[in-house]
Amino acid sequence: MFDIDKWQEIFATIKKNKMRTFLTGFSVAWGIFMLMILLGSGNGLSNGVANNFMNDAVNAMWIWRGETTIPYEGMKSGRPIQFHNDDQEIVQKVPGVGVSSGRYFMGNTRYSYLKESGEYTTITCQPALKDVENLILNEGRFINDLDIIQKRKVVVIGADIKTALFKDSVALGEYVNVNMVPFKVVGICSEPGSTQNRNAYMPLSTAQMIFSGSNKLHNLALTINATTLEESQAIEEQIRNALGKQHKFDPKDEGAIGLYNKLENYIQTMKIFQAIKIFIWIIGIGTLIAGIVGVSNIMLIVVKERTKEIGIRKAIGASPSSVIGLILLESIMITTIAGYIGLVLGTGLMEMINYFMVQGADAAAAAAANGGERGESIFLNPTVDINIAVYSTLLLIVAGAIAGYIPAKRAASIKPIVALRDE
Amino acid sequence: MIRLNNINKSYVMGSNSLHVLKGIDLQIEQGDFVSIMGSSGSGKSTLLNILGMLDNYDSGTYHLSGNLIQNMSEKKAAKYRNDLVGFIFQSFNLISFKNAMENVALPLYYKGVPRKKRNQIALEYLEKLGLKDWANHMPNEMSGGQKQRVAIARALISQPKIILADEPTGALDSATSYEVMDILKKVNDDGITVIIVTHEHDIAAMTNQIIRLKDGLIHEIIRNGELKQFQKEYTHGLEAAQIPSYV
Numbered sequence: 001m002f003d004i005d006k007w008q009e010i011f012a013t014i015k016k017n018k019m020r021t022f023l024t025g026f027s028v029a030w031g032i033f034m035l036m037i038l039l040g041s042g043n044g045l046s047n048g049v050a051n052n053f054m055n056d057a058v059n060a061m062w063i064w065r066g067e068t069t070i071p072y073e074g075m076k077s078g079r080p081i082q083f084h085n086d087d088q089e090i091v092q093k094v095p096g097v098g099v100s101s102g103r104y105f106m107g108n109t110r111y112s113y114l115k116e117s118g119e120y121t122t123i124t125c126q127p128a129l130k131d132v133e134n135l136i137l138n139e140g141r142f143i144n145d146l147d148i149i150q151k152r153k154v155v156v157i158g159a160d161i162k163t164a165l166f167k168d169s170v171a172l173g174e175y176v177n178v179n180m181v182p183f184k185v186v187g188i189c190s191e192p193g194s195t196q197n198r199n200a201y202m203p204l205s206t207a208q209m210i211f212s213g214s215n216k217l218h219n220l221a222l223t224i225n226a227t228t229l230e231e232s233q234a235i236e237e238q239i240r241n242a243l244g245k246q247h248k249f250d251p252k253d254e255g256a257i258g259l260y261n262k263l264e265n266y267i268q269t270m271k272i273f274q275a276i277k278i279f280i281w282i283i284g285i286g287t288l289i290a291g292i293v294g295v296s297n298i299m300l301i302v303v304k305e306r307t308k309e310i311g312i313r314k315a316i317g318a319s320p321s322s323v324i325g326l327i328l329l330e331s332i333m334i335t336t337i338a339g340y341i342g343l344v345l346g347t348g349l350m351e352m353i354n355y356f357m358v359q360g361a362d363a364a365a366a367a368a369a370n371g372g373e374r375g376e377s378i379f380l381n382p383t384v385d386i387n388i389a390v391y392s393t394l395l396l397i398v399a400g401a402i403a404g405y406i407p408a409k410r411a412a413s414i415k416p417i418v419a420l421r422d423e
Numbered sequence: 424m425i426r427l428n429n430i431n432k433s434y435v436m437g438s439n440s441l442h443v444l445k446g447i448d449l450q451i452e453q454g455d456f457v458s459i460m461g462s463s464g465s466g467k468s469t470l471l472n473i474l475g476m477l478d479n480y481d482s483g484t485y486h487l488s489g490n491l492i493q494n495m496s497e498k499k500a501a502k503y504r505n506d507l508v509g510f511i512f513q514s515f516n517l518i519s520f521k522n523a524m525e526n527v528a529l530p531l532y533y534k535g536v537p538r539k540k541r542n543q544i545a546l547e548y549l550e551k552l553g554l555k556d557w558a559n560h561m562p563n564e565m566s567g568g569q570k571q572r573v574a575i576a577r578a579l580i581s582q583p584k585i586i587l588a589d590e591p592t593g594a595l596d597s598a599t600s601y602e603v604m605d606i607l608k609k610v611n612d613d614g615i616t617v618i619i620v621t622h623e624h625d626i627a628a629m630t631n632q633i634i635r636l637k638d639g640l641i642h643e644i645i646r647n648g649e650l651k652q653f654q655k656e657y658t659h660g661l662e663a664a665q666i667p668s669y670v
Contacts, residue, residue: 008538009532012525016520308516309518311516313518313529313533315475316505316510316529316533316577317506318505318533320497321498413497416477
């Protein structure tokens with residue numbers, strides 16, 4: 001095996017038969033290269049979509065008001081449902097609910113600081129909203145329980161609002177006028193995966209006291225502790241029952257309250273991705289088979305082309321095993337090197353795409369911080385498991401070796417005079 | 424040296440069987456210079472291939488240097504070929520992607536001689552045959568006569584006991600043919616048995632013994648006095664041919 005003379009003989013043969021070597025190598029390198037690209041793209045797509053789901057907590061749920069569509073307990077349909085603060089407490093008590101927050105939206109609230117002003121949406125909420133929406137705090141803190149209890153006049157502003165009102169100066173601890181009422185800025189936040197950060201958050205209790213004068217809520221945001229579709233649907237049903245009892249509507253009335261269960265969506269989307277993954281694997285295996293057929297074909301032709309050479313070598317004293325060994329070692333060496341090249345090129349290309357996408361994302365984030373818009377990426381980390389890559393390459397090498405061995409064995413075992421007659 | 428006893432050989436082609444050798448009895452001694460003649464299909468090439476262990480025979484016995492050559496494995500046959508026999512073919516059978524020196528050195532590769540040493544020996548043999556300057560040329564850059572001389576060097580490098588040549592001059596013009604025959608004569612003078620297959624009378628006339636095959640049987644063996652007659656008849660062109668001084 002490690003006979004230097006044998007390797008010199010092999011290298012001499014490879015050097016003198018460049019086209020043959022290239023074709024054999026190319027079929028393997030191309031197969032591996034395409035496999036890397038396909039699997040990498042599939043993984044990238046899957047990772048990208050999964051990441052977009054992470055923008056909010058995967059187990060988030062939103063509940064909003066509606067109108068009844070089914071007559072219930074003597075009341076006719078078409079009755080609007082109104083949430084109040086106690087609804088949040090009711091939902092919080094449902095088993096399986098993680099954290100929850102009531103929300104009251106104030107559209108077009110005027111924010112002003114010194115000479116700058118602008119109109120933004122204010123979301124009045126409870127501390128748990130941060131966890132439901134996965135809000136990122138760039139500076140300071142989010143609304144806390146003390147803010148709620150003491151009805152503090154504090155506000156967490158979106159990064160875009162900070163940029164618009166404060167430019168480069170420090171916003172934390174400053175007072176902004178919200179509809180002419182001064183609020184202290186305690187935090188600057190941004191929403192993951194969002195193109196803009198133009199929302200401001202203030203304590204629900206404070207806002208209800210100052211602006212709305214009531215205990216009304218627009219919607220409820222919460223997280224649930226469920227791992228399967230069935231569990232999450234059970235929690236959903238319990239919430240409908242609890243709210244139905246409170247507001248006297250049929251729990252089966254889909255119109256009375258709106259409900260978006262992110263986990264349910266996530267699980268379903270992941271199922272689709274499972275299917276896409278299987279599809280990509282089928283394509284990958286198809287590519288591999290095409291590669292195997294390609295390399296086998298070339299090996300058959302190579303051995304056929306060398307039949308006469310085999311005859312000559314045998315006539316001057318080569319044993320069949322030495323002839324087979326020479327051909328096999330040559331083909332294994334070519335396919336191994338070519339497979340490695342395909343592997344390096346394929347993963348290299350995917351890493352390059354990944355690198356530029358990460359750079360692009362960073363640039364977009366920088367632009368977003370300056371008030372620009374940030375696009376969502378559905379392609380993330382498009383790389384392939386190295387084990388899969390290596391095993392695929394080995395499979396091609398073994399297939400090439402077998403495809404070369406069978407005709408080489410036949411050519412080496414026939415009478416040399418028959419091999420010599422081959423033209 | 425070579426003992427053939429009632430050798431039979433048939434080729435099966437589909438449902439037809441072609442009986443090529445129908446019982447050959449033959450003795451060839453060490454140092455003989457023999458030509459095998461016969462019309463096409465008389466079995467002369469088949470006989471040579473059996474002598475060279477390139478092909479097997481159906482029945483009879485074949486002893487080469489005291490060893491019975493019968494139903495041996497390809498591995499063993501390869502060893503015998505490497506040790507005892509040197510081949511020269513009509514179509515030269517050089518490996519096209521190797522230069523002259525590498526072609527000549529190849530039998531020594533299978534003897535396990537290190538690369539440097541075998542290339543050096545190959546150069547010596549090429550020099551003997553007047554091809555030293557062509558050592559690094561590829562076969563397709565050489566003339567027919569040069570290729571055949573490379574093939575002869577390759578046959579000689581393993582120092583065989585027998586040289587088997589199948590129509591060695593078949594692809595060459597007559598002047599070159601005589602050159603090649605002169606080389607083979609020199610080889611024979613060194614004590615190596617040379618057996619050639621030919622259908623050209625003037626070529627056969629240069630050997631010491633002519634075996635005529637007819638329909639798979641030995642028709643006649645021409646030697647001694649009869650041979651002189653044969654030579655007289657067929658060598659009138661020989662003196663006219665140029666023989667280069669290096670041989």
